Amino acid sequence: MPIHEKSLIRPENMKTNDQELIIDGINVAGHWSTFIESRVITDYNENLQDEIEALPGGEFIHRCWQCGSCTNSCTVNAIEPRFNPRYWIYLIRTGMEQELLRDKDIIWMCVSCNKCTYACPRDVVPEGVMKATSHWLEMKGYTPKSPSTIFDEIFSSQVIERGKIEDTEVLTQFLRRTGQPLMQDWLKEIVFKVATKLPVTWGLKSMLAMVFKPKTRDWDRARLAIEEYIHEKEAEHRSALGLNGSHPEHDDHANEWDMRRQEVGSHIDQGDVSVPAGHHDESARSDFARRAGHINPPH
């Protein structure tokens, strides 16, 4: 929303008599009789900026002087005008949590093109602030895990497990976990277009890659070191947000964005995609790895 259109008056707070208002036999309905319900903001979260700053990417939010270069250069703002980094940074810095929550379902849409970071005269790294804010929303339980977070988790769990990723596996796991049919119309066309032209050996090679996953040699020590670090950081972040104790959102996929709502004609027939974490010692692994483990069976 352009800054000059932002106002404290919201459509839902306007009381008009657009339908019919008869006074002394005359219909006086219309906007001339508009009343505005008064609105008082009392529920500030004084810790909001500190909480965002405690998460990776949010470290420099305090530098912002509201010039608007981020929103002005934003890729997503051009196609979704409600996507407004400058405004959200303002809300976070002034502690207006309830206002921020009105946009909670779109903040994850940042595509990390870094045009904002390029344009920012104060090195706020707005791209990082968007990521920190989406994580904050998920950690606090205000939103389910976004498709973007689900994708990041699937991708990263493969990297951490084996040192490398395999495209087909990332794609199929993502479509499954978000309840989308594997055979998307566009995917069918791509497979058809490519399959008719490629040599048979190419197909064999990619099938082999799906069975014998690409892997970095002697990766186990690196994997353990990374998992230990992530575990420590997770605990730090949770404590900064005052979330010590139980991890309710970690247990299953119930707290995840349901892309089936958006997919016309798709079926909820993928069933349970979770695979037991197998023979790994659960206690030695981080929460992240445990969460990721069920979508990434060890071999």
Added chain:
Amino acid sequence: MVDVTDRAKNHKTVGYYPGCALEGTGHAYNRSTKAIASELGLKLKEVDNWNCCGAMEVKNIDPKIQTYLSSRVLSNAHNTDHMDVVMAPCNGCYHNLKKAEYDLSHDAESRAVVDRLSSKAGHPTYKAGQVETIHALDWLKGTIGEEGIAARTKGKLAGLKVANYYGCMYTRPRHIFPEKDQGPGTESTSKPHFMDDLLAAAGADNVDFALKTACCGGAHTLSDSDTSTKLVANILRAAEASGAEVIATECPTCHTGLEMHQIRAEKRFGIKTTVKIMYFTQLLGLALGVGPRKLGIQENISDPMDLIIEKRLT
């Protein structure tokens, strides 16, 4: 700061970091890069036992893990392969190695985390400055240059209208690319031109394309496909409006994104575009007389074979 092209100029052999994408969906980029290297007498020494750089995803789990992953690649290049230049054709890999280099030379906490993880993982810690990371564009500009390309190709791409598309990760954020924006001869972050220069040297007719560094939505290509499709459709239509017959790419994520969403734009939004999408290495390869099959052109979903025959590029 050593000038990147100076180092690269003296290196007919560079460390080669293909990354995961070039072994998967970006296979044609890998194939065509290797094909032109051998055609030009340049040696690529693949980094020993490399790992994923972290792509665009791991930083969202933890940015320092991404710094570590990229530093391990650089550590292997320096300590195992004894290379001081690593060339990464993938924009994501290139960006992440540059980012790691920047973080390790500016941020003590990043150094501490990388040191801790490297020693636990059992390999030497990478130290900033040991390796120079360059893109495939820097590599060709430095070793062969426009004159070399012009002499070898004799303007073979003449009459081919090309829109050069660089994407996000090659130029943004500016601070991780200290060698760019240093005046004449260096790459520009606002109006990149290295790919334009190389293809023009091969005779290509570069069109005036406004969306060189626009975003294709690659980070959300699957998780928010409609947004990516809209962004890509915009790029494709802008390229066609500026008269381009082919979009030259230098990033496997952009390339796959443009091809996938070209089809998706037609299926979901009824937006049909016919502009072809090719890696710049494929175009240079054709100009150098390398056969289409060796350049992996059969793997291009946008199917540029008819255009290649029409322009007598085989």
